Every structure is written in C-alpha cells, then in structure tokens.
Amino acid sequence: xxxxxTLTSHVVPLPAENVDTDQIIPARFLKVIDKDGLGDxxxxxxxxxxxxxxxxxxxxxxxxxxxxxxLIAGNNFGSGSSREHAPWALVGxxxxxxxxxxxxxxxxxxxxxxGLLPVEVSADVxxxxxxxxxxxRSTKITIDLPTQSVTGLDGLEATFxxxxxxxxxxxxxxxxxxxLLSFDEQITGYEQQRR
Amino acid sequence: MSIMEPRxxxxxxxxxxxxxQEPDRPAVLYIDLQLIHEVTSPQAFTGLRERGLKVRRxxxxxxxxxxxxxxxxxxxxxxxDQAKAQLGQLESNCEEFGVELxxxxxxxxxxxxxxxxxxxxxxxxKTIVCxxxxxxxxxxxxxxxFGIGTSEVEHVLATQCLxxxxxxxxxxxxxxxxxxxxxxxxxxxxxxxxxxxGGGTGYVIEFTGSAIRGLxxxxxxxxxxxxxxxGARAGMIAPDETTFEYLKGRERVPQGxxxxxxxxxxxxxxxxxxxxxxxxxxxxANKLEPMITYGTNPGMGIQIGEPMPTANSFDDxxxxxxxxxxxxxxxxxxGQPLLGKKIDVVFIGSCTNSRxxxxxxAAGVFxxxxxxxxxxxxxxxxxxxxxxxxxxxGLDQIFKEAGAEWREPGCSMCIAMNGDNLEPGxxxxxxxxxxxxxxxxxGGRTFLASPLTAAAAAITGEVTDPRSLLLS
Numbered sequence: 001x002x003x004x005x006t007l008t009s010h011v012v013p014l015p016a017e018n019v020d021t022d023q024i025i026p027a028r029f030l031k032v033i034d035k036d037g038l039g040d041x042x043x044x045x046x047x048x049x050x051x052x053x054x055x056x057x058x059x060x061x062x063x064x065x066x067x068x069x070x071l072i073a074g075n076n077f078g079s080g081s082s083r084e085h086a087p088w089a090l091v092g093x094x095x096x097x098x099x100x101x102x103x104x105x106x107x108x109x110x111x112x113x114x115g116l117l118p119v120e121v122s123a124d125v126x127x128x129x130x131x132x133x134x135x136x137r138s139t140k141i142t143i144d145l146p147t148q149s150v151t152g153l154d155g156l157e158a159t160f161x162x163x164x165x166x167x168x169x170x171x172x173x174x175x176x177x178x179x180l181l182s183f184d185e186q187i188t189g190y191e192q193q194r195r
Numbered sequence: 196m197s198i199m200e201p202r203x204x205x206x207x208x209x210x211x212x213x214x215x216q217e218p219d220r221p222a223v224l225y226i227d228l229q230l231i232h233e234v235t236s237p238q239a240f241t242g243l244r245e246r247g248l249k250v251r252r253x254x255x256x257x258x259x260x261x262x263x264x265x266x267x268x269x270x271x272x273x274x275x276d277q278a279k280a281q282l283g284q285l286e287s288n289c290e291e292f293g294v295e296l297x298x299x300x301x302x303x304x305x306x307x308x309x310x311x312x313x314x315x316x317x318x319x320x321k322t323i324v325c326x327x328x329x330x331x332x333x334x335x336x337x338x339x340x341f342g343i344g345t346s347e348v349e350h351v352l353a354t355q356c357l358x359x360x361x362x363x364x365x366x367x368x369x370x371x372x373x374x375x376x377x378x379x380x381x382x383x384x385x386x387x388x389x390x391x392x393g394g395g396t397g398y399v400i401e402f403t404g405s406a407i408r409g410l411x412x413x414x415x416x417x418x419x420x421x422x423x424x425x426g427a428r429a430g431m432i433a434p435d436e437t438t439f440e441y442l443k444g445r446e447r448v449p450q451g452x453x454x455x456x457x458x459x460x461x462x463x464x465x466x467x468x469x470x471x472x473x474x475x476x477x478x479x480a481n482k483l484e485p486m487i488t489y490g491t492n493p494g495m496g497i498q499i500g501e502p503m504p505t506a507n508s509f510d511d512x513x514x515x516x517x518x519x520x521x522x523x524x525x526x527x528x529x530g531q532p533l534l535g536k537k538i539d540v541v542f543i544g545s546c547t548n549s550r551x552x553x554x555x556x557a558a559g560v561f562x563x564x565x566x567x568x569x570x571x572x573x574x575x576x577x578x579x580x581x582x583x584x585x586x587x588x589g590l591d592q593i594f595k596e597a598g599a600e601w602r603e604p605g606c607s608m609c610i611a612m613n614g615d616n617l618e619p620g621x622x623x624x625x626x627x628x629x630x631x632x633x634x635x636x637x638g639g640r641t642f643l644a645s646p647l648t649a650a651a652a653a654i655t656g657e658v659t660d661p662r663s664l665l666l667s
Contacts, residue, residue, distance in 0.1 A: 017517040018392055018492050022631040027612045031263055031277040033237035033284050045633050074513055076393035079426065079492070080631060082328040083235065084344035105362075105396055105428050106328060110344035163360060164219045176346070177242075180354045183215055183223050187251075187356055190214045190225055 002115040003173035007096050008142040008152075009069035011133045012059055019073050020080035021107065025089040027081075038085055039092025060093075064137035072099040072130055077118075078107025087114045097143050099150070101126045112166045113176060119143055119150060125158040145170060201467035203364050204433050205399045208339040208464070212322045214356060221358040227321040229351045230307045231258035231294065233285040234612075235326030239349035240288040251355045253293040257316055258285060260299045261306045263613050266575050266602035269300070273614055292352075305578025305604045308332040308546040312416065313580055315445030319434040319461040324351055329546045329628065331422040335415035336442070337434035337464045339399070342423065365398035365427065366472040369406035371481035376662035378556070379414030380548060380626065380645035382406065382478070383421040384486035388496040390476060395427030398474065401466060402432050406480035412441040413552040420547045421628050424493035433465040485661055488630050488643040489533055490521035495630075497533065499648065499660050505529040524632055525640050526620075533642070533658050540623035541566075541653040542635070543646055544575030544602075545609035548626035551584050553646040558590040560650035560664055561597040567656030572599035573615065575607040599653065611636045624652040 029041040046058050054061040071090070077100040078086060087110045090098070097117040108118045121129070132153050133139050141152040145167060150158040162170075169176060202210070215223040236258070243250070250256060263278040265271075274282070282299065289296040297303040297310060304310070308329050311317040319337035324330060326348045333340035343357065350357055367386060373379075400422050402415075410418065415432050422430030439458050442448050449457045484498040495518075497503060503522075506515045506529060522529055527536075543549070543557050554576060566572045574594045576582040582604055585591055591601045608615040609627035617623055617639025626649050630641035644652070647661035654664060 015513070015516070016520065017513050020492065020629075020631045022629065022634050026633055026637070027262075027610045028637075030234045030612060031275070031281050033281055034241070035238055045637055074517070076391075076396070076426070079392050080328065080423075080629060082326060082330075082342035082344055084238075084326075084346060087344075102393055102396065104393070104426065106342055106344060110346065113344065113346040163221070165221055165358070176358055177246075177350050177353060180223065180350055180356055180358060183354070183356070186215050186223070187225070187354060191355075194225075 001113065001169070001173050001175050004096065004115055004117055004145055004170040006142065006144045007069055008140055010064070010067070010138055011070045011072050011141050012065045012068045013130055013133045014059055014071060014073040015130055017074035018076045018079055021078055021083050021086040022080055024078070024086040025083065030083060030085055035088045037092065038089035039094070042089040042093045062137070067094070069094055069096045070099065070141055070143065071095050072126070072133060075101045077103050079104040082106045082110070084110045084114070087111045087116045091116050099126070099129060112170070115170065117143065117145065117170065119160045121150060121158050121160055125150070125156065128153060128156060201469035203466045203470045203472065204337060204401055204431055204464055205339065205362070205364050206470070208320055208322065209361060211320065221360045223356050224359040225322065225356055226324050226351050227255060228316055228323045229256045229348070230311055230323070230325035230330070231256060231348070232262055232307050232325070232327065233260050233281045234262045235345050236288065236348055237281060237284045238345050239352055240292065242349040243292070243352055248353045250292040250294060250352045253295070255355060256294045256352065257311070258289050258294050258296040259304060259307050259310055260285060262606045262610055264299050264605045265614050266605045266607045267614070268603065278613070302579050305580065306546045306549065306606055308420065309549065309577035309581065312336065312412070313445070313578055315442060315448035318442065318448060319438060320464050324357065328423045329420050331428065331430050332416050332420040332546060334419040334422065334429050334431040335412060336438055337431060337461065339429055339431065341428040362399040362428065363397050363473040365395055365400045366475040367400050367402050367478065368404040368475060369402065369478045369480050370404045371479050372406055372409050373480050373483060376647060376665050377483050377485055378645040378647060379410055379417040381483055381486040382480065383418045384488065384493065384496045384643060385478060385483050386476070387421065387425050387493045388486065389478070390425055392424060392492045392494040393426045395422065395425040398427045400425070400427045400430040401472070402430060403466070407432055408435065411552060412437060413550040416550070417547055421493065424628055434461050485645060485648050487533055487648060487658065489525065489527060490518070491524055491630055491632050493628065493630060493643060495521060496643070499658070500534060502530055502532050503527060534660065536622065536658040538624050538642070538652050538657060539570065539621040540617055541570060541572040541649050542575070542608040542623055542625040542627060543649050544573065544577070544607050545627035546577065546606070547628045548646050549575060549577030549581065551581050553626065554581070554585050554590050557646040557650040558593045560647060560654065560661060561593050561599065564597055564654045566598035566653045570653055570656050572653040573602055573608060574599050575602040576604050578604050608635050610634070624649045624658065
C-alpha cells in the first residue's frame, strides 16, 4: 500500500449527500478481474453524456478539477454496496483523500486499505471548506496525517479522527494482511481450542 | 470484565471469536464462514497467488455464482465476454484453492444470502462474512454477519480472521404485531425512513420485541438483510424456537446428539437482562402501514397512502438539496401522492424478497388475476431449491397465467449486471433493497416495496395499496 503522510492539493467539490457506491462506480463495471482502469468509470453516470462524451456540467470534467487529489463531498459518503471497486476507482482517478462529515462503515474500511484517507470533519468545517473551494477552485488544502489536521484556509484549524492502527499502517505503507499473518500461531491455538 | 456481567447478543458472539486483542490495535476476530461470489473475489485470489498463500480453511469457505448470471432458461443464456471471464475465474480459483462451488447450473446454486441459510451453513453464534453488503441477512439466526471489501476477503481466505474494531450496539425494539397486509419489508423500510441511511453507521443492530418474535425466519432475514440500508453493517436477532425449527434437518446443521448440544448452546445466545445498548429505537408495529420509497435511497420512504414530502419537510439546506435532486431524477412532484402512479416494470426477487414465503405472498395477489397491459413483470426465485418448491406448489403456473415471467435464480434486476435491467426513464416497483440512481439499469427509477405491494402494482399497472386487493 502507498504511504500517506502529508498531502497538499486543490480540491474537487461535490456537494451531494449520501453519494452511494453505485454512483461512485456503477455495477456494470464490476465484471473486471483486476483493480486497474476503474478510474475511467468513476462517477460514470454523472460524468458522461448518453453519447459517451464528457458532461460539461459535472465537476470532475472541469479544467479546475484536473490533477486534484482531494475530493470534498456531502454527508454519508460511500453508502450502499461493499464493492472495493469504489476506492479503486477513486484512487484510479487520482484521489488520495476524501473530506466529508461522515462515511459509510464498509467504504471507510475499504478506503483505508487502499491508501485513500477518509477525513471526517465537523459540519462547520465542511461548510467553510466547501464554500472556499467552490468560490476559488485554485484553493489548496493541506491534509497532514501525523498531526491529523486540515489547514489551508485563513483561520481554519481542523482535526480529524483516525484510529491508531490505521494511521500507523498509512504512515508506514503497511499492508494489514502481513500483520494478520503474524498471528498464525495464535490462530492455530484458537482453532485447536474450539475443536 | 467479570464473567457474570450481563452481555448483549453481539457482545457474546464477539467475545467468542476474539483470537487476539492487543492494546490500541483492532481485534483479530475469527471467522466461521466465508461466502464467496464471482464479483468481489477475483482480486482476492490473485492476491493469494502473488504472495504464495493458500486458503487456510477451505472447509469454512463456500462459493456461488449469482450477480452476473443470466436468469433466462439455459437455451437463451446471454453472458457477455467479461462476465464469462469472471465466472470462469471463480471456477478455476475454486478448483485451484479447493473451495466448494455451487456453479451456474448446479442444482444447489442460488443467491449467496439465500443458499447459506437454506443449506444450513448459516447458524446461530457464527461469524459470517462475504464480499457483499447484504451479508447482514444471516444475522437473522443470531450470527454476527457483515459485508467486507475484497482486501478483507483475501485476509479471511489467508488467515480465517479479520482485523475488526468493536461496533457500538443499537437496539431496534419493535413492539406490537404487524397488521394484515403489512410485512417484514414494510417494517425495515419504516426503520430506514425513521433513522435514515446513515442512522446506523458505526452500530450493529439487534432487533428485539414482540413483532420480531412474531416473524418467521424468512421475514427476519428480510429485516436483517436491509440493516445495511440503515447504515448498520450487521443486524442480529436472538435465536429461538422459530430459528431451531427452521434449521432442523438442513443439510449442513449438526444432526442427532450434536443437534441437541447445538440447540442447548444456541439457546444461550440472547441479550442478558440488564445488558445495555448504546442506543435504542422503538417502533410500534401496530401503527405500521405498507411502505414505499419515492426517492433515490432506501431512507426516502413513505407509508403508501401518504403524500410525498416537500422541501419544507426537511430542516437543513443540504437535505433539501438531496431531496430536490432525488425528485428530479425520479421525475416526481413534491407533495403529491404516489398512489396511482403508472409503472412499467415489477421485479419480485433479490436477496431481500425471493424466498418461498415472498413468492407465496405475491402468488396470493396474482391468483386469478392478470398483469396490467404494458407492465413487464419478472418473478425471480432466490435459488433452485426455492424454484423447485414454488413449482411443486403450482406458484409458477399462477405467475405465468397472470402474464409474469418466471425466471431462473439469480440477483437479476436488483443489480442489473446480468441482462435484466430497466430502460432509461422506466418506473419499477421492486422488492429489492436499493433504489439508488441507475441501480436497476441506467436511468431506471425504482420504488422499493414488499412482495404484496409489488404484485398489486403488477395487476393494476400503478402504485397500489395491496390491502385493496387482499380484501376484495
């Protein structure tokens, strides 16, 4: 997994609530057997017109969005299906962090395993960031994982929660399966005791 | 913690499965059963191969094909190349790693959350996972069951364990009894409407109360299935006589003396008196009505006779914006009734409502009636066992004579990645679990409801209170 320490980037604003994983990546794109190339289908049904051309009204297609690594979106982001294709598609497009007031449980867990940082902020901080980013699309925000802070706006000092283990894994780029495998002996012991 | 301290059902199953708990680390939680399907497993098996790992416990792993499989009769199967490759991949992965697979065409094949309980793999007190959010279904048996991503599928394949943080507990107590024409589906849609699609985030739900006790196992599965639509990864119901009666004699449950011992053990799986939940929501079943959704998430639901909300029904501007966006997508007028709205398609199926009791309910409405002109109706059983059972009861004849299509088992139009889908702009009354934009086909518009309400809409061609057909 790619390490995450500090990220400074301009931001894509998506002020919609309850963005579900079917919007992030529709089910018809789930017939793949690898993880690559899903970035092209990210937000597909909002992003492309019927004839397959870019929808000029969708934020991801705006010139100001290109190269952004941070997405800011409304509450309850990532609800619905457990498809890890959702974070794969977001990372595939280039995002490394998502700011919201809340994330669905499975989406959050999947994101943390793909170097995609869910940044949960208060409603006030969300509002301030969203307004600033919408007003000036060149606004740059810094997300610092060691201090768990979001900075970049005058007067804004926000922090976000993350459990110690996930933070450690992101900072070091540690893959969780390796950690789990280190408990082989205890797992065998548990299995024998339950038999 | 003293051993005498009262515990919730969730706490008991959790405690039973913690292999290691280091400070400031998630627990290493043992998983008793992993269910696998074609869509969320290929990359997990690839991961194992790349690391040179084996499946630790093939005997605790079961695979099926359901999401991208066609539901037309075999002669008419159309499977696109990508889906074919994915199904082939599951087949070769299962063979290589020694996992039991109920492949397409196998008489034991069906939707993953249907066949687990049906064959008796699902049992009280087990931890059960699958790369599918509706794994919450299995909690109806007092199992701790939840959906996981593909990385975690790989973790469980390799170690039979997951790294988990303990969830908070939410008691949903449903007092009273459901009235005629009001079903388990209406109950869970009412909960989604009450707490919203994020209301259960961070919680495991335990459903308690007389209305839950009064449900049969299939109704309980419908309720737990949609816990995730209220944001909760898992929903649980303490096992009781209804549970044991359902499980007894099933293929993979213990038999003879082992059965008696299992029932004794399972009978301990209840929330102790004095145990506390982090939060409680109370619902009065006597006051529930048939429910239907009008919007683009399962929390946007109303009692079927009510008008739809207006922007003023919502407190804050972002909710108002979400409501306006949903109404725009659905092509509906705020404040208007949904009753009488013309529909194009009815879908009866999915892991929420494709069991025999769901089909019996629908058949009761279809019996002696015809599907309205211009309405396409699909009835899709959840498994081959259910299909066989329905056919032995003559339900297939009732559906066909009414003018509905009787299909082969699969996820079908719930996920629309298998040839069954809505056309852009079409309205459907669907017994499935998600009304997200495009969920049943790009541009399709979904009203979620019970099998009774879906069947009633098929007959009249419009959104209809099913009780008007049940009484006549």
